[in-house]
Amino acid sequence: MRRMIRHGGIIEDHWLHVADDDALPEGDVIVTEARWHAERETLLARDGCIGVRIHGDTDLSALAPDLDSLAVIALEFPAFKDGRCLSQARLLRERFGYSGELRAVGDVLRDQLAYMARVGIDAFEVRADRSLEDALRAFEEFSGHYQLNPVGRSPRELRRERAAPARTAAAS
Amino acid sequence: MYRYDSFDQTLVDERVAQFRDQTRRYLAGELTDDEFRPLRLMNGLYIQRHAPMLRVSIPYGLLSSEQMRMLAHIARTYDRGYGHFTTRQNIQYNWPALESVPDILADLARVEMHAIQTSGNCIRNITSDHLAGVAADELTDPRPYCELIRQWATLHPEFSYLPRKFKIAVSASESDRAAIRVHDIGLQVVHDDDGRFGFRVFVGGGLGRTPVVGECIREFLPEEDLLSYLEAILRVYNLNGRRDNIHKARIKILVRAMGAEAFGQRVEAEWQHLRGDPRLTLAPEDVAYMQGFFQAPPYDSTADGRALKEHLDGDPAFTRWYRHNTVDHRQPGYRAVFLSLKAPAVAPGDLTDAQMDAVAALAERYGFGEIRVTHTQNLILPDVRQDALHALWQELRELNLATPNVGTMTDMICCPGLDFCSLANAGSIDVARDINERFDNLDDLYDLGDIRLNMSGCMNACGHHHVGHIGILGVDKKGEEFYQITVGGSSSNDAGMGERIGPAVAKDRVADTLESILHTFVAHREGDEPLIDTYRRIGVKPFKEAAYA
Ligand code: SF4
Numbered sequence: 001m002r003r004m005i006r007h008g009g010i011i012e013d014h015w016l017h018v019a020d021d022d023a024l025p026e027g028d029v030i031v032t033e034a035r036w037h038a039e040r041e042t043l044l045a046r047d048g049c050i051g052v053r054i055h056g057d058t059d060l061s062a063l064a065p066d067l068d069s070l071a072v073i074a075l076e077f078p079a080f081k082d083g084r085c086l087s088q089a090r091l092l093r094e095r096f097g098y099s100g101e102l103r104a105v106g107d108v109l110r111d112q113l114a115y116m117a118r119v120g121i122d123a124f125e126v127r128a129d130r131s132l133e134d135a136l137r138a139f140e141e142f143s144g145h146y147q148l149n150p151v152g153r154s155p156r157e158l159r160r161e162r163a164a165p166a167r168t169a170a171a172s
Numbered sequence: 173m174y175r176y177d178s179f180d181q182t183l184v185d186e187r188v189a190q191f192r193d194q195t196r197r198y199l200a201g202e203l204t205d206d207e208f209r210p211l212r213l214m215n216g217l218y219i220q221r222h223a224p225m226l227r228v229s230i231p232y233g234l235l236s237s238e239q240m241r242m243l244a245h246i247a248r249t250y251d252r253g254y255g256h257f258t259t260r261q262n263i264q265y266n267w268p269a270l271e272s273v274p275d276i277l278a279d280l281a282r283v284e285m286h287a288i289q290t291s292g293n294c295i296r297n298i299t300s301d302h303l304a305g306v307a308a309d310e311l312t313d314p315r316p317y318c319e320l321i322r323q324w325a326t327l328h329p330e331f332s333y334l335p336r337k338f339k340i341a342v343s344a345s346e347s348d349r350a351a352i353r354v355h356d357i358g359l360q361v362v363h364d365d366d367g368r369f370g371f372r373v374f375v376g377g378g379l380g381r382t383p384v385v386g387e388c389i390r391e392f393l394p395e396e397d398l399l400s401y402l403e404a405i406l407r408v409y410n411l412n413g414r415r416d417n418i419h420k421a422r423i424k425i426l427v428r429a430m431g432a433e434a435f436g437q438r439v440e441a442e443w444q445h446l447r448g449d450p451r452l453t454l455a456p457e458d459v460a461y462m463q464g465f466f467q468a469p470p471y472d473s474t475a476d477g478r479a480l481k482e483h484l485d486g487d488p489a490f491t492r493w494y495r496h497n498t499v500d501h502r503q504p505g506y507r508a509v510f511l512s513l514k515a516p517a518v519a520p521g522d523l524t525d526a527q528m529d530a531v532a533a534l535a536e537r538y539g540f541g542e543i544r545v546t547h548t549q550n551l552i553l554p555d556v557r558q559d560a561l562h563a564l565w566q567e568l569r570e571l572n573l574a575t576p577n578v579g580t581m582t583d584m585i586c587c588p589g590l591d592f593c594s595l596a597n598a599g600s601i602d603v604a605r606d607i608n609e610r611f612d613n614l615d616d617l618y619d620l621g622d623i624r625l626n627m628s629g630c631m632n633a634c635g636h637h638h639v640g641h642i643g644i645l646g647v648d649k650k651g652e653e654f655y656q657i658t659v660g661g662s663s664s665n666d667a668g669m670g671e672r673i674g675p676a677v678a679k680d681r682v683a684d685t686l687e688s689i690l691h692t693f694v695a696h697r698e699g700d701e702p703l704i705d706t707y708r709r710i711g712v713k714p715f716k717e718a719a720y721a
Contacts, residue, residue: 056411081210081293083333087410090330095445111194111203111211118329134202141190144179146323147451148330154451155179155323156458163457 003132005113005124006101008139010132013125015051015072017105030074030103033058036066044069053105056084060091067098075121077106086119093120113138118148173234173542174319174465176284183326184281187288191215192274199271214294214332216287217273226265226273227290228280232300232318232342233261233545237532240543242283244528250276255528257513257521259585259636260339261299261545262290266588288326293334293421295325295406299341301349302546305466306554308502311361312369314344316462317398320454324399331406335413336421338406339378351547351663353377353386354639356423357405362392369395375405375435376427379633383669384424389436395459397443400452404443408435468503469540469555475505479559492614493565493576498556505558509538511551511568512575512583516608519601520586521549530571538564548585548624550578581623581686582608585636589629589646596629598646598653603627603682610683620690621702626661639663641704642689643670644682655682659689659715660707671712674720685719692718 002013018029024043030051036043043050051072052063063070073092075085085104092098103123104116113124113135126135144152176184191211198208212218216227228243235243243263247255250272251265258264268276280286289296298318305313321340325331331338343350344361352358358374371393377386393401405423412430414420427435446452484491498507511531514520523531535543535553538560544552551573556564568574577583584607587593589600604627611617626640630647637643643658655677658670677685692715693703707715 080207081333082415083293083331084411084415086330086333087407109207111207112333115327115329115332142186142327143182145183145329146326147328155177156455158179159177159461160455160457163461 002125005126005132005135007122008136010136017053017074028071030072033063037062040066051101051103054085054088056082056088058088060088060096064096067092067096067100070098070100072101072103072123073098074103074105074125077104077108077112080107080109080112082107086115089116089119089121110135110138114141118145118150173236174231174315174462180323181281181284184284184286184288187215187286187327188274188277188281191277195270195274210292210333212273213292214289215273215277216290217270218291224268224270224273226268226276226287227258228263228265228285228287229290229297230262230285230545231322232298232304232315233302233547234315235543235545236283237535237541237543239283239285240528240532240535242279242285244525244532246276246279247525247528253526254522254524256519256588257523257545257549257551259547259549259587259634260297261302261547262297263545264588291337292332293336293338294332295328295334295338295340298322298325299339299350299355299547301343301345302544302552303349303499303508303554304344305468306501306503306506306508307345307349308500309346310502311344311346311363313463313466314342314350314361315466316459317344317359317361317371317395318342319462319465320398320458321402324402330403331410334406334410335415336418336423338409338423340402348663348665348667349547351636351639351667353665353667354379354383354636354663355386357402358386359398364392364394371395371398373401373405375439376424376432377667378422378424379636379638380422381419381631381633382422382424383633383638384428385667385669386424387427387432389432389439396454397447398454400446400449401439401443403452404439404446408438408442412438469542471503471506471555472557473505475557475559477505477558480561483562487562489576490562490565492618493574494561496576496580496618497574497578498561501555503555507556507558507561509553509556509561509564509568510546510578511553511573512578513550513573514577514583515572515575516582516612517605518572519588520584520604523551527571527573530567531573534564534567548583550583576614577617579622580614580617581620581625581642581690582611582617584625584627585640586627587629587634589627589635593629593634595632596646597648598629598655598679600627600629600635600644600646603644603655603679606679606683607686610687620693621700623703624662625686636663637661638669639667640670641702641707642686645676647676649676653679655679657682657685657689657719659712660704662704673712673716688719688721689715 028049036052049071053074055076102121105125218225251267255263340357341350341352341355342359354377360372373390374386497510539555589596624641626636627644628635628637639661645656661670
């Protein structure tokens with residue numbers, strides 16, 4: 001079984017990635033977007049959960065009606081420098097209200113993990129040749145952020161609050 | 173100026189620790205060159221011809237004396253005793269050792285500075301008007317907006333791996349001194365009929381291989397929507413910009429491929445979803461908070477120009493400097509003073525550690541401890557009493573910072589070029605020296621009026637050659653250094669790209685060719701019109717004919 005990071009911890013993962021011309025195995029599977037669209041009914045009828053693998057050019061609105069059926073959406077990072085799926089993740093979370101697992105796959109490396117987490121990705125198939133224990137440290141590097149801050153409010157909010165009592169005091 | 177609170181300071185300190193660890197992992201072989209590259213670039217570190225080059229961020233060109241002293245300390249301790257100010261109001265060091273960069277960043281953090289996002293495919297330092305806050309033609313101070321944008325852009329998780337670098341400039345004055353139309357996004361502060369502030373939004377400007385003037389996609393963006401609209405533009409670009417070809421990856425290529433109108437519609441459609449998001453909407457108190465940092469210093473309202481008048485009457489050398497290197501100030505009795513970093517025989521934009529320390533002290537004695545960096549690679553002391561100008565001038569002369577050539581042809585913009593940059597086709601600094609020698613008569617230069625001469629060592633156009641009234645571009649011809657010369661560019665409100673006057677010339681012909689351009693200009697000039705106006709009247713042809721006669 002694959003070891004990976006989910007919700008900030010290292011876990012054993014049972015999901016199977018299935019290529020387009022492979023027979024469907026038992027259990028929970030992640031298929032490509034093309035296969036999902038082509039074999040939607042068959043996939044829904046079988047036992048086991050379904051995940052779909054998308055990439056930077058995927059048109060999310062085509063997937064929108066199916067989001068409730070998908071337990072996992074795997075976001076493909078063909079190279080760690082390709083940031084398109086950072087936008088896709090935010091769109092899925094914020095615009096399409098997707099609440100299942102968003103999983104980074106492909107060239108997934110420690111130094112991009114924190115960015116991924118802040119746009120809503122919660123599971124990471126870190127590249128197999130890298131240490132997961134080392135990768136986990138990526139989440140401890142910053143205690144706050146100007147935007148999309150997972151560990152508290154943004155400085156703009158904090159500053160508004162700090163200013164508010166002063167203003168009230170001045171007014172009274 | 174903006175001061176960090178504990179949130180800002182913690183973030184910068186944590187960033188230093190992060191980069192220290194990344195550098196350690198790289199040196200230990202845990203990160204490959206390819207993996208380390210974007211990490212170091214997003215901390216300002218290039219690998220150059222001779223050594224690494226470190227680019228330090230100077231947000232919208234504003235420095236305190238304390239920060240300038242730290243820049244001097246870094247030049248002295250980790251480099252060879254000087255730094256190079258760039259056209260994006262930053263400073264570059266050409267000789268730091270990779271291993272010492274985390275220490276340099278830690279030193280910078282002690283004075284609220286960093287090198288975050290000064291390179292790499294991310295949102296770069298926000299640039300603005302170097303006369304912000306003192307200019308008479310300003311609608312409002314643009315720097316509070318710059319700082320809001322800077323914080324929004326810093327370590328933005330969605331926009332840190334863009335197709336290519338991304339530059340934003342903000343101007344709030346009638347005459348554009350920030351070259352906003354040659355930036356990926358240019359924001360001009362305007363107000364609507366009710367007097368509310370907002371922005372005219374330009375996108376897709378840029379220099380480089382494919383120079384383009386930015387197009388307006390929105391005439392009025394309300395102030396509160398600034399960040400949501402920027403987010404919409406960046407998202408459309410992040411998802412649709414080309415990633416298959418580095419030379420076609422800038423937003424200008426996308427805007428051109430889609431057409432500005434269609435691009436604008438895409439942005440508007442995206443924005444409908446983001447508009448009003450409380451996380452992205454500026455409350456009046458957010459803007460007020462930032463404005464609090466940019467209040468006018470305690471000027472002396474009794475300062476006046478009487479002593480100045482005497483000096484002007486009695487000292488022609490001082491008068492020359494006064495006329496060219498100082499400008500009007502909003503506060504009566506004060507002037508803003510340019511320190512020319514274009515002395516003959518000095519690489520344009522270079523400053524030594526001793527000069528930096530001295531400038532820091534002058535900024536305290538002749539102002540309120542503040543220094544500006546201009547995109548033309550000079551410095552400004554923004555708040556000098558008129559009655560102190562003569563004394564300041566004498567001190568600046570001692571420091572070789574009073575060459576009275578600001579705005580003239582020898583006040584040229586010049587990239588570090590062949591001497592430092594691994595991409596250069598041709599040297600720029602020694603050509604600059606040739607030009608200085610040939611055109612050393614100041615009175616002649618003054619007669620020629622405002623001429624912006626810009627020079628780049630290669631097509632990447634760091635020296636903004638396209639938008640120089642005269643532009644010089646280094647090209648490689650069978651291994652030899654040649655120079656392509658253009659006339660008629662501009663980066664102001666009437667931004668446009670220069671036209672070539674013919675085939676590239678050899679190094680020893682550059683000064684001759686410039687001389688021919690100037691002769692043509694003088695022969696056709698009407699009254700006191702500047703070169704750019706003559707060019708617009710007569711076109712490129714007469715310049716061409718004369719240069720290759
Ligand atoms: S224009 Fe070219 S030579 Fe000059 S600094 Fe930029 S990349 Fe280097």
